[in-house]
Amino acid sequence: xxxxxxxxxxxxxxxxxxxxxxxxxxxxxxxxxxxxxxxxxxxxxxxxxxxxxxxxxxxxxxxxxxxxxxxxxxxxxxxxxxxxxxxxxxxxxxxxxxxxxxxxxxxxxxxxxxxxxxxxxxxxxxxxxxxxxxxxxxxxxxxxxxxxxxxxxxxxxxxxxxxxxxxxxxxxxxxxxxxxxxxxxxxxxxxxxxxxxxxxxxxxxxxxxxxxxxxxxxxxxxxxxxxxxxxxxxxxxxxxxxxxxxxxxxxxxxxxxxxxxxxxxxxxxxxxxxxxxxxxxxxxx
Amino acid sequence: xxxxxxxxxxxxxxxxxxxxxxxxxxxxxxxxxxxxxxxxxxxxxxxxxxxxxxxxxxxxxxxxxxxxxxxxxxxxxxxxxxxxxxxxxxxxxxxxxxxxxxxxxxxxxxxxxxxxxxxxxxxxxxxxxxxxxxxxxxxxxxxxxxxxxxxxxxxxxxxxxxxxxxxxxxxxxxxxxxxxxxxxxxxxxxxxxxxxxxxxxxxxxxxxxxxxxxxxxxxxxxxxxxxxxxxxxxxxxxxxxxxxxxxxxxxxxxxxxxxxxxxxxxxxxxxxxxxxxxxxxx
Numbered sequence: 001x002x003x004x005x006x007x008x009x010x011x012x013x014x015x016x017x018x019x020x021x022x023x024x025x026x027x028x029x030x031x032x033x034x035x036x037x038x039x040x041x042x043x044x045x046x047x048x049x050x051x052x053x054x055x056x057x058x059x060x061x062x063x064x065x066x067x068x069x070x071x072x073x074x075x076x077x078x079x080x081x082x083x084x085x086x087x088x089x090x091x092x093x094x095x096x097x098x099x100x101x102x103x104x105x106x107x108x109x110x111x112x113x114x115x116x117x118x119x120x121x122x123x124x125x126x127x128x129x130x131x132x133x134x135x136x137x138x139x140x141x142x143x144x145x146x147x148x149x150x151x152x153x154x155x156x157x158x159x160x161x162x163x164x165x166x167x168x169x170x171x172x173x174x175x176x177x178x179x180x181x182x183x184x185x186x187x188x189x190x191x192x193x194x195x196x197x198x199x200x201x202x203x204x205x206x207x208x209x210x211x212x213x214x215x216x217x218x219x220x221x222x223x224x225x226x227x228x229x230x231x232x233x234x235x236x237x238x239x240x241x242x243x244x245x246x247x248x249x250x251x252x253x254x255x256x257x258x259x260x261x262x263x264x265x266x267x268x269x270x271x272x273x274x275x276x277x278x279x280x281x282x283x284x285x
Numbered sequence: 286x287x288x289x290x291x292x293x294x295x296x297x298x299x300x301x302x303x304x305x306x307x308x309x310x311x312x313x314x315x316x317x318x319x320x321x322x323x324x325x326x327x328x329x330x331x332x333x334x335x336x337x338x339x340x341x342x343x344x345x346x347x348x349x350x351x352x353x354x355x356x357x358x359x360x361x362x363x364x365x366x367x368x369x370x371x372x373x374x375x376x377x378x379x380x381x382x383x384x385x386x387x388x389x390x391x392x393x394x395x396x397x398x399x400x401x402x403x404x405x406x407x408x409x410x411x412x413x414x415x416x417x418x419x420x421x422x423x424x425x426x427x428x429x430x431x432x433x434x435x436x437x438x439x440x441x442x443x444x445x446x447x448x449x450x451x452x453x454x455x456x457x458x459x460x461x462x463x464x465x466x467x468x469x470x471x472x473x474x475x476x477x478x479x480x481x482x483x484x485x486x487x488x489x490x491x492x493x494x495x496x497x498x499x500x501x502x503x504x505x506x507x508x509x510x511x512x513x514x515x516x517x518x519x520x521x522x523x524x525x526x527x528x529x530x531x532x533x534x535x536x537x538x539x540x541x542x543x544x545x546x547x548x549x550x551x552x553x554x555x556x557x558x559x560x561x562x563x564x565x566x567x
Contacts, residue, residue: 206464
């Protein structure tokens with residue numbers, strides 16, 4: 001069974017004037033049908049206003065479809081009685097770590113979720129410890145979150161979601177506010193959760209080099225899924241991506257230009273190592 | 286109209302057990318018309334430092350000179366400084382508040398005491414500079430996309446026609462095209478108005494492409510202050526500081542390590558392509 005499945009999902013933002021009359025309707029997600037298998041690492045790309053975040057908020061039952069249905073681990077988000085189970089199944093991490101950290105001490109913050117779920121104290125302690133270890137923040141457990149760097153805070157946010165034992169984590173631009181090392185730390189932690197714990201990851205980002213390790217990429221435009229494929233397939237379509245206000249990693253862009261200038265280089269070079277390999281092949285042939 | 290920062294130190298919570306040094310004995314000079322990239326890991330003191338440039342924070346010790354005068358001298362009118370040095374905070378769109386885009390941009394110049402006509406003229410010019418079309422002028426700023434809101438907020442500062450424009454991470458959260466559009470319009474603003482730009486950024490790729498000078502902060506101190514090419518020569522040191530170099534520069538190091546005779550002082554994709562083609566043809 002799919003962990004996330006949307007069927008003809010449509011969502012309208014309705015603007016009203018002071019008297020409650022409809023002023024305008026913006027369709028943020030337009031007839032999207034997609035499915036995600038358990039354990040997949042999915043990346044969602046798209047320009048600002050393409051509907052990525054609106055789609056993501058449906059997976060955590062923060063928003064509900066105007067039309068169509070969303071199933072999370074088989075549960076229909078339109079059914080009120082599923083609400084809490086859905087939020088336990090799919091956790092969400094947002095852009096600004098400062099908006100989602102509430103505890104005075106790291107371990108207290110991470111324990112907040114399971115405590116709210118009524119998990120017994122002994123088990124909360126266990127879950128907090130294992131979650132912090134999973135994101136590499138265990139040694140900071142007694143520290144104040146205010147004293148951490150952006151990347152560390154964001155990893156604490158992820159641990160907080162992890163402590164609720166979700167099957168799926170949705171991350172909405174978790175690295176937008178971080179410095180380069182902070183970004184790497186977060187992506188490494190997320191990748192490890194996917195590989196080791198087999199947690200389904202849905203990552204929304206504007207940084208093209210963060211999605212190189214994803215299993216599948218969806219590119220959104222005007223509420224639709226405009227492109228779908230592996231990172232290599234997606235990044236082979238440089239011109240199309242640019243038309244959708246997106247970009248490719250610098251290495252990919254460099255390889256693409258070299259190919260245009262006549263070098264025999266394959267499409268969709270994703271990493272430095274691949275570029276080196278491709279150039280070696282050209283050089284020796 | 287240069288800005289001189291002289292032995293500036295700033296301590297948060299001075300005299301309490303929570304005391305911490307955010308900026309430690311920093312000195313540099315900003316000349317007219319420069320495009321400076323200010324980089325450093327989160328918590329390195331960048332934002333604290335730039336808040337001194339228009340007098341929001343007062344140094345614990347040291348001084349800031351604007352146009353040859355000490356801005357924290359009692360006689361100096363900070364209003365003059367603030368109308369000449371515009372500061373765009375992180376997420377400036379959170380500060381939009383008016384009912385329509387045009388009024389929002391008018392707020393700054395209106396407060397400078399300019400006539401209605403002059404105010405509106407400046408607002409119009411500023412919105413054009415950041416690429417906001419007339420159709421949006423009378424829409425609520427809250428109905429715009431993230432990138433558009435950001436540009437309207439920046440127009441609000443531009444309309445005050447500052448001589449120095451300081452932007453704290455203006456591209457965070459924007460899509461790649463929005464990022465490129467914004468940086469290009471900053472470059473255009475600089476060319477058209479001759480103003481100085483200080484860009485605080487976490488993107489090595491962006492500062493490599495746009496800045497003509499890079500200042501690197503680490504643990505409250507300035508560690509490098511040089512041209513982009515020279516700064517990014519410090520590959521290992523920058524990595525240690527949580528920063529790194531542009532992705533393409535790193536790729537050039539890898540190529541070199543693999544035996545290709547390519548230069549490593551390359552910081553843009555175009556230059557990399559040229560360099561690789563050169564050795565491939567040889």
